[in-house]
Amino acid sequence: MTAACGLLPVLDQEEDTPSYEMSDYEGARARWCPGCGDHSVLTAVQRLLAAEQLKPEQTVFVSGIGCSSRFPHYLSTYGFHGIHGRALPVATGIRLHRPDLRVFVVMGDGDCTSIGAGHWVHAMRYNLDMVVMLLDNAIYGLTKNQTSPTTPQGFRSNTQPHGSWLPALNPLSVALGVTNASFVAQTAEWVPSHLYATLRAAYAHRGLGFVRILQRCPMYSSAVYQAAVQDPARIGLLVHDDGVVVPDLEKVYTTQVAHDPHDLDAARRLAGVTDRIHLGVLFRDPSRPRYEEIRRVAPRTAEERLVELNLELDRYAV
Ligand code: SF4
Numbered sequence: 001m002t003a004a005c006g007l008l009p010v011l012d013q014e015e016d017t018p019s020y021e022m023s024d025y026e027g028a029r030a031r032w033c034p035g036c037g038d039h040s041v042l043t044a045v046q047r048l049l050a051a052e053q054l055k056p057e058q059t060v061f062v063s064g065i066g067c068s069s070r071f072p073h074y075l076s077t078y079g080f081h082g083i084h085g086r087a088l089p090v091a092t093g094i095r096l097h098r099p100d101l102r103v104f105v106v107m108g109d110g111d112c113t114s115i116g117a118g119h120w121v122h123a124m125r126y127n128l129d130m131v132v133m134l135l136d137n138a139i140y141g142l143t144k145n146q147t148s149p150t151t152p153q154g155f156r157s158n159t160q161p162h163g164s165w166l167p168a169l170n171p172l173s174v175a176l177g178v179t180n181a182s183f184v185a186q187t188a189e190w191v192p193s194h195l196y197a198t199l200r201a202a203y204a205h206r207g208l209g210f211v212r213i214l215q216r217c218p219m220y221s222s223a224v225y226q227a228a229v230q231d232p233a234r235i236g237l238l239v240h241d242d243g244v245v246v247p248d249l250e251k252v253y254t255t256q257v258a259h260d261p262h263d264l265d266a267a268r269r270l271a272g273v274t275d276r277i278h279l280g281v282l283f284r285d286p287s288r289p290r291y292e293e294i295r296r297v298a299p300r301t302a303e304e305r306l307v308e309l310n311l312e313l314d315r316y317a318v
Contacts, residue, residue, distance in 0.1 A: 022050045027074045037189035037215035038068050041135060044189075044196045045075070045104070048203060059102045062091040064116060066108035067142045068135035068215070085116030088123040088132070095128045096292060102203075103130040109150040110140045113169055117149075124178040126291040127207045131199065134171055134210070135189075137217035138224045145220040152224060171212050172271035172282060176264065182207035182288040184267065185244070185281045188214040190229050191253075194237075194279055197244045206286050214277070228277050238270070238280025253279075 025046045032038045049059065059077040063069035065084035072079025078101075082090045091105045112120050112134050123132070139157060140146040146159040150171065154163040175184045183205045187198040195213065202209030216225055228234045232252050238259040239245065250256065257278060259266060267282040300308070 018055075020050055020053055020056075022046045025049045025056065025076050027072075027076045027079075030074045031070065032067060033217075033219050035216070035218040036067070037137065037213075037217070038071075038135060040189040040192055040195065041068070041133070041213055041215065042071065042074055044192060044199055045071075047196055048199050049075075049077070051200065052203065054102055058100060059104070060094055060098075061104045061106060062087045062094065063106040064108070064111040065142070066111045066140070067137075067217075068106055068108045069111060069142075071106040085111055085114070085119065087111065088116065088119040091130055091132075092123060092126065092128060095130055096295070099292060099296075103128075105130060105132040107132070107134055108141075108148075109134065109136045109138060109171070110146075110148040113149040113171055113174070117174075121174070121178050124175060124181045124208055124210060127180050127182050127288055128292050129206055129208070129290060131202045131209045131211070133199075134212045135215045136171060136212055137215045137221055138168070139217055139221040141217045141220055151221070155221070155224065157220070170271060173268065175210050175212075176268050176271055176283055180288050181210070181283065182285050183209040183281070184212075184271075184283045185210070186212045186214070186277075187244075187279050188225070188228070188235075188277070190214075190216065190225075191235075191249065191279065193246050193248060194244065197246050198279075198281070201244050201281060201284075205284065207288060207290050234276060236276045236278045238278055238282065240281070242284060243281040244279075 056077045061072040061075055061077055061079045063071050063081050064087040072081050080090050087105050087107050091103050095103050136150050138150045140148050145157050147157045147164045149169040151164045153167045156163050175181055185198050187195045189195055198211055202211045214225055235253050236255040236257045237253045239256045240260055243261050261281040261284040264283055270278050270282055
């Protein structure tokens with residue numbers, strides 16, 4: 001577990017409360033490759049933390065294994081760099097036992113949609129209050145170029161040198177198919193204003209805010225999103241007052257798709273479109289039940305928790 005450290009927030013003289021700048025959330029120097037889309041996501045996250053004035057000591061980032069999972073090291077919040085595919089169980093435990101913390105989860109496509117897929121589906125159903133980011137570069141990058149579930153069919157990698165055999169898994173369709181999913185959005189790291197607005201919307205949502213972030217890996221899968229990066233006509237912006245509104249983008253991305261994010265059937269149809277990439281909030285329903293609300297227990301002291309823990313352990317004594 002990494003820890004909040006080195007923070008010297010500026011004190012607001014009138015309010016006598018700390019005021020955080022983006023730089024206050026900087027951790028270790030990011031070691032991703034030059035041009036890696038993860039850098040853009042890190043900047044957007046630091047911007048979000050500063051905009052929301054989140055206290056570093058009350059914010060925790062949880063990750064699994066992969067390039068993007070180095071995220072917690074690069075922030076001055078608390079963090080848990082876990083094991084492959086298990087970020088969501090760790091985050092669930094933190095959320096249930098420390099409801100005072102704001103929880104963010106960072107996973108790659110191999111992490112989330114392969115080894116962690118079971119946890120992903122059930123975390124979406126439990127709908128705990130957290131922001132879950134899937135940084136999808138459609139490849140295993142950390143282990144140097146293996147096919148992941150989201151690798152496009154025919155894309156060559158070290159493990160499938162003749163091209164990926166199967167159609168890619170669609171994370172949006174999976175997420176929108178989970179019972180009790182409450183927020184599903186898609187954005188792209190090369191559209192930073194949209195990325196930031198989408199993360200803010202996910203943070204504002206009460207429940208699990210799932211955001212698929214299309215992320216370039218210039219080292220191994222640069223071709224996957226290249227056409228969409230170069231040709232804005234390949235992108236459709238989902239527009240609605242309850243979605244993400246970024247007026248500055250309307251001149252660049254002229255394909256605007258009116259979409260009510262409360263319409264689940266329409267969201268599922270949009271998720272299945274293959275000839276265009278849709279960016280925006282596909283689905284949002286804040287009325288869906290949250291496990292933490294259903295199972296909320298009264299706050300307990302550390303001593304009370306210790307007594308409970310020992311009673312629980314005694315049950316398994318042999
Ligand atoms: Fe980023 Fe790809 Fe390099 Fe990993 S291998 S740090 S995903 S560019």
